[in-house]
Amino acid sequence: MPYEKFLEQLGQKVEDIFAGFGYVTILFLKVLANLFQGKMSVKLTLEQMVKIGVESLPLALTTSAFVGMVFAMQIAGEFTKFGAGKFVGGVMAIAMARELGPAITGIVVAARVAAAITAEIGTMKVTEQIDALQALGATVEKYLVIPRFIATTIMLPLLTVLTILTGFWGSYLVAVYIIKINPTQYLDNAQYMLRTWDIWCGLIKTAFFGMIIAIIACYRGLNTKGGAKGVGEATTSSVVTTLIALFIVNYFLSVLFFK
Amino acid sequence: MIKLENLTKHFGSKKVLEAVNLTISDGQAISIIGPSGCGKSTLLKLLIKLDQPTSGKIFIDQQDVNALDEEALIGLRKKIGMIFQTSALFDSMTVFENVAFALREHTNKKEGEVNEIVKAKLEMVELEGTGDLMPAELSGGMQRRVCIARALAFDPRIILYDEPTTGLDPITAVTIENLMIKLGRQLKATSIVVTHVLQTVFRTSERIYFLADGKLIDLGSPQEAQSSNDPRVKTFITGGLNP
Numbered sequence: 001m002p003y004e005k006f007l008e009q010l011g012q013k014v015e016d017i018f019a020g021f022g023y024v025t026i027l028f029l030k031v032l033a034n035l036f037q038g039k040m041s042v043k044l045t046l047e048q049m050v051k052i053g054v055e056s057l058p059l060a061l062t063t064s065a066f067v068g069m070v071f072a073m074q075i076a077g078e079f080t081k082f083g084a085g086k087f088v089g090g091v092m093a094i095a096m097a098r099e100l101g102p103a104i105t106g107i108v109v110a111a112r113v114a115a116a117i118t119a120e121i122g123t124m125k126v127t128e129q130i131d132a133l134q135a136l137g138a139t140v141e142k143y144l145v146i147p148r149f150i151a152t153t154i155m156l157p158l159l160t161v162l163t164i165l166t167g168f169w170g171s172y173l174v175a176v177y178i179i180k181i182n183p184t185q186y187l188d189n190a191q192y193m194l195r196t197w198d199i200w201c202g203l204i205k206t207a208f209f210g211m212i213i214a215i216i217a218c219y220r221g222l223n224t225k226g227g228a229k230g231v232g233e234a235t236t237s238s239v240v241t242t243l244i245a246l247f248i249v250n251y252f253l254s255v256l257f258f259k
Numbered sequence: 260m261i262k263l264e265n266l267t268k269h270f271g272s273k274k275v276l277e278a279v280n281l282t283i284s285d286g287q288a289i290s291i292i293g294p295s296g297c298g299k300s301t302l303l304k305l306l307i308k309l310d311q312p313t314s315g316k317i318f319i320d321q322q323d324v325n326a327l328d329e330e331a332l333i334g335l336r337k338k339i340g341m342i343f344q345t346s347a348l349f350d351s352m353t354v355f356e357n358v359a360f361a362l363r364e365h366t367n368k369k370e371g372e373v374n375e376i377v378k379a380k381l382e383m384v385e386l387e388g389t390g391d392l393m394p395a396e397l398s399g400g401m402q403r404r405v406c407i408a409r410a411l412a413f414d415p416r417i418i419l420y421d422e423p424t425t426g427l428d429p430i431t432a433v434t435i436e437n438l439m440i441k442l443g444r445q446l447k448a449t450s451i452v453v454t455h456v457l458q459t460v461f462r463t464s465e466r467i468y469f470l471a472d473g474k475l476i477d478l479g480s481p482q483e484a485q486s487s488n489d490p491r492v493k494t495f496i497t498g499g500l501n502p
């Protein structure tokens with residue numbers, strides 16, 4: 001019966017997703033408990049912050065510059081047709097601060113950093129380095145998860161400030177020099193329409209993205225099974241899972257903040 | 260004292276350990292031999308709760324290992340040194356940092372003092388001057404010795420050796436055996452060696468057990484083990500050949 005097999009596999013998948021959700025939640029609570037007891041290493045956390053910045057910055061800035069440029073081209077092009085060119089600056093500023101900047105940073109870090117975290121921890125798992133760590137009396141939470149958790153939670157908003165700025169200036173260049181919108185008007189309108197609150201909400205969203213990325217990536221790494229192939233599979237699945245989680249969480253946070 | 264009570268471990272339908280009972284008194288050096296895949300590594304991992312038994316209990320110094328909270332478990336693990344079959348060195352750290360790991364994790368010793376201890380441990384395993392190398396730059400035998408040095412950094416009272424000499428050339432193997440004997444005397448540590456290298460067993464242990472089909476058979480002293488009448492043990496010791 002092909003249907004039965006299909007349903008069985010689907011059921012298994014759904015079951016796995018719920019089990020995974022449960023484990024991720026447990027890991028998250030453990031991390032919080034450890035943090036409240038002050039169990040963290042400043043040195044390891046700083047190392048991770050530097051690593052995350054270096055890994056993500058070039059890609060995040062390039063991506064946001066071009067996304068800003070292409071959006072300006074589309075929006076400014078259409079808006080000027082209706083004589084609404086003076087609103088482009090504000091629309092771009094709001095779009096960048098509320099959604100595009102956070103999304104670009106989230107996606108870039110999920111792709112680069114979640115993959116790196118899962119691959120590193122997964123390799124440690126299959127080569128028994130995780131066992132060795134525990135045998136020596138260290139805990140996985142303090143040594144591996146918390147430094148990454150804090151680093152992504154702090155670094156995402158910082159990176160997002162830069163992606164928002166870069167994306168906005170990208171849009172400015174295209175709107176002003178190619179579509180020929182008045183530069184003063186562009187900046188004035190941006191200043192008029194964008195509230196500080198928009199920027200804060202965008203940044204707070206990315207702090208949540210950072211937590212999600214670290215927890216899912218660490219969880220995937222720690223549950224890697226079966227050699228190099230297992231590490232590859234865990235890494236791919238880690239990126240896919242974090243991306244899906246980011247988009248879903250982003251929607252609900254946006255509804256909460258901006259509606 | 261280490262005490263296993265009806266220790267049972269299944270992986271799915273695979274029964275690796277079936278109600279194993281064993282008592283090891285302080286300072287005793289025992290070996291567990293048995294064919295590949297019989298569950299030797301699994302047994303050692305259960306002892307420090309790197310895995311959970313299906314049923315049964317493990318007591319180390321009267322403490323039920325699987326009932327310990329995190330704090331107490333860490334305390335227990337600090338007393339135990341584990342030498343991994345795969346060495347399992349931290350590949351992102353130098354040899355020095357590997358050996359210094361437990362000291363930095365659990366003590367506030369000054370760097371100078373950590374330096375001294377690490378140097379002494381590396382000398383003990385005859386690897387002076389390798390501190391700055393990365394594990395990937397070492398041979399398998401050297402990695403095994405770094406793993407021993409790392410496990411010893413805290414002067415453990417219990418040492419668990421998983422295949423300490425398997426796959427090494429005879430000279431390195433003898434070096435490691437001599438080290439194991441020396442450690443037993445110096446630290447007065449309790450030790451469990453699991454291996455299928457018989458020479459190591461006969462040289463380093465007071466008592467030998469044979470693990471097969473999930474059961475542990477007491478073979479007594481090395482001399483007694485060599486004259487065992489159990490056909491499985493005989494086959495194992497002679498490699499299936501009739502002497």
Ligand SMILES: Nc1ncnc2c1ncn2[C@@H]1O[C@H](COP(=O)(O)OP(=O)(O)OP(=O)(O)O)[C@@H](O)[C@H]1O
Nearest residue numbers: 270273275294295296297298299300301302344455
């Ligand atoms: N995590 C695991 N999941 C499923 N099966 C496992 C797992 N770990 C070990 N096993 C199985 O348990 C059995 C015992 O494994 P173990 O590694 O303890 O053997 P061993 O006696 O140390 O063998 P060797 O001498 O080759 O090192 C093997 O058949 C192995 O396939």
Ligand SMILES: [Mg+2]
Nearest residue numbers: 299300301344
């Ligand atoms: Mg083994």
